[in-house]
Amino acid sequence: MRCNASPTRTARALGFHTNTILQRLDRLDALLGPGWREDDRFFRISLAVRLHEMLTSGVRG
Numbered sequence: 001m002r003c004n005a006s007p008t009r010t011a012r013a014l015g016f017h018t019n020t021i022l023q024r025l026d027r028l029d030a031l032l033g034p035g036w037r038e039d040d041r042f043f044r045i046s047l048a049v050r051l052h053e054m055l056t057s058g059v060r061g
């Protein structure tokens with residue numbers, strides 16, 4: 001989410017090969033449907049991921 005679903009930027013940030021990231025994005029397409037990268041849906045998913053990260057890291061507001 002932080003790399004805006006860019007395979008190249010995500011691969012660099014995580015230290016993976018770009019093809020690995022592309023395979024994972026294909027998996028997300030299969031799970032969430034191909035429209036998950038559209039603005040509104042991407043925003044909602046991004047928000048959910050960030051909230052989950054905050055809750056699991058012990059940060060409570």
